[in-house]
Amino acid sequence: MAEAMWYVVHTYSGYENKVKTNIEKTIENRHLEDQILEVRVPMIDIMEMKNGARKQVSHKMFPGYVLVNMVMNDDTWYVVRNTRGVTGFVGPGSKPVPLTEAEMRPLGISHEEKVEVDFTVGDIISVTGGVWKDTSGVILEMNPGKQTVTINVELFGRETPVEISYADVRKED
16 A cells, blocks of 8 residues: 655635545545545644734644645545545646655654654753754753754853754763
8 A cells, every 4th residue: 555645735715624624524434544644734823912912823824725644546636636625736737746754844744753762851961963063951842743852052152042853962961
């Protein structure tokens, strides 16, 4: 069986959540759970000022688009393409093009294996690679989705937070 990939589906603006719900219902009705694995409407949290008050709200990252993780074949293409509110797949002509690893990484979606780490917030780590090699710092924040830690480093006499990949750090003894 072919490998599932992430595809971008174009929808009518404002219909993203409805399309997501419709595809999920069709998956259930046609028993395609093993071929269409996940449907997402990527959201981003933004701080807004309204009437002098700060408020955190979620906005669609890509209005008019839905991401679908699926095994591409005639059946799955037909089901998604003929869902009410869908105008088509993103790609040349009628040929859908899957997202690459590099395109998926900023969205927090990745097929790369997850790295298990032996450190947590508050631990002291040494940077073993990249721009900040041979520096150390206390972990302020961890992002398992992006596989990164945030530490403070001294830059121009000030403490500055930087994000570093799990692969470039090790816990100090």
